[in-house]
Amino acid sequence: MHIAVIGAGSWGTAITAVLGQKHHSVRLWVRSPELSRQIQVSRENANYLPGCKLPQSVLITPDLKEAAAGASLIVLATPSHAVRQTVAKLSSYVSPETILVNVAKGLELSSLKRLSETIVEELPAIANQIAILSGPNHAEEVALAYPTATVVAAKSRKVAEYIQDAFMQPYFRVYTNPDIIGVELAGALKNIIALGAGIADGLGFGDNAKSALMTRGLAEIARLGISMGANPLTFAGLAGIGDLIATCTSSHSRNRRAGLMLASGKSVNEIQTETSMVVEGIRATKAAYQLAVKQGIDMPITNQIYQVLYQNKSPKDAVFELMTRSRTHEVEEVALHNSSWD
Ligand SMILES: NC(=O)C1=CN([C@@H]2O[C@H](COP(=O)(O)OP(=O)(O)OC[C@H]3O[C@@H](n4cnc5c(N)ncnc54)[C@H](O)[C@@H]3O)[C@@H](O)[C@H]2O)C=CC1
Numbered sequence: 001m002h003i004a005v006i007g008a009g010s011w012g013t014a015i016t017a018v019l020g021q022k023h024h025s026v027r028l029w030v031r032s033p034e035l036s037r038q039i040q041v042s043r044e045n046a047n048y049l050p051g052c053k054l055p056q057s058v059l060i061t062p063d064l065k066e067a068a069a070g071a072s073l074i075v076l077a078t079p080s081h082a083v084r085q086t087v088a089k090l091s092s093y094v095s096p097e098t099i100l101v102n103v104a105k106g107l108e109l110s111s112l113k114r115l116s117e118t119i120v121e122e123l124p125a126i127a128n129q130i131a132i133l134s135g136p137n138h139a140e141e142v143a144l145a146y147p148t149a150t151v152v153a154a155k156s157r158k159v160a161e162y163i164q165d166a167f168m169q170p171y172f173r174v175y176t177n178p179d180i181i182g183v184e185l186a187g188a189l190k191n192i193i194a195l196g197a198g199i200a201d202g203l204g205f206g207d208n209a210k211s212a213l214m215t216r217g218l219a220e221i222a223r224l225g226i227s228m229g230a231n232p233l234t235f236a237g238l239a240g241i242g243d244l245i246a247t248c249t250s251s252h253s254r255n256r257r258a259g260l261m262l263a264s265g266k267s268v269n270e271i272q273t274e275t276s277m278v279v280e281g282i283r284a285t286k287a288a289y290q291l292a293v294k295q296g297i298d299m300p301i302t303n304q305i306y307q308v309l310y311q312n313k314s315p316k317d318a319v320f321e322l323m324t325r326s327r328t329h330e331v332e333e334v335a336l337h338n339s340s341w342d
Pocket residue numbers: 007008009010011012013031032048077078079080081082086103104105106137138139140276277278280
């Protein structure tokens with residue numbers, strides 16, 4: 001099996017280590033020729049994941065053709081904003097048998113499409129071989145071979161199981177799920193709530209606030225997801241609550257860290273300038289805000305974070321507005337009709 005990993009940020013590098021320990025033919029595409037040379041020599045990506053040694057067998061290259069041509073499995077590990085353009089460049093190296101798994105978490109801002117939808121548009125010939133891998137997976141911990149679990153979602157069970165087998169390691173356990181919509185939306189939208197978790201921590205709130213934010217955050221993620229065709233149970237799984245717990249509580253989370261910076265009064269521009277790594281939640285908040293309007297779905301936390309990011313609202317005012325909204329039920333009206341109070 002020849003595997004290409006496209007993108008050498010933290011996650012692409014950690015995934016290359018996982019796959020390189022198991023497979024002989026793994027190629028890593030690095031956008032910057034200079035960084036590619038450095039990794040080739042040191043076997044380590046000092047810019048994005050220092051300390052993670054890549055096996056000698058892994059080929060490191062800045063040449064997309066050399067990485068991807070002839071690959072039976074392509075792992076797409078760029079940030080979400082680069083997915084469409086990267087896939088378009090890959091199209092000449094994809095064969096009718098190629099399987100592609102996207103590991104970026106986000107939405108396309110210009111179209112509000114899920115990333116798998118944009119990939120299918122660019123690679124219609126392999127539409128049924130496109131999958132998503134998502135879950136509570138910080139690259140820093142995967143690099144240390146700490147026990148980790150994740151989910152691969154694909155239309156076809158055969159494709160999902162092919163990817164499951166390719167990735168499975170004693171420290172990296174992969175589950176399958178046919179719900180691409182749910183897995184993909186859960187991964188993209190949890191980053192918004194992670195910004196909120198950072199804000200809550202930065203303002204000095206306690207466990208009650210964090211717990212309420214995560215629980216009600218998941219409720220609005222699920223509400224939007226279900227309106228778009230997701231399976232509600234996916235949000236109770238690794239890609240849903242699992243990823244939300246990891247990202248809202250971890251010191252590794254870039255989105256949570258960005259939330260801390262927002263609480264300290266920094267603007268979005270300042271945060272993006274000071275952070276060399278991608279903070280997906282900043283774009284995801286704008287996309288989800290627009291999607292919620294389009295779908296007619298109430299997403300109060302997303303709405304407040306949107307105002308903090310893009311309309312200069314103070315985090316404290318956002319918290320006050322969330323806490324003093326008009327009273328509501330915990331469970332959706334439609335579900336209340338099926339439950340048992342009188
Ligand atoms: N870091 C992590 O632990 C995890 C990250 N992810 C997701 O994986 C995706 C990639 O994240 P990271 O590897 O963490 O990013 P990173 O911030 O560590 O690195 C970003 C990488 O993207 C490259 N890049 C930036 N703009 C590009 C463009 N226009 N075209 C091609 N490449 C470009 C950079 O050169 C760099 O290699 C994100 O969607 C992230 O949410 C998912 C799970 C875990």
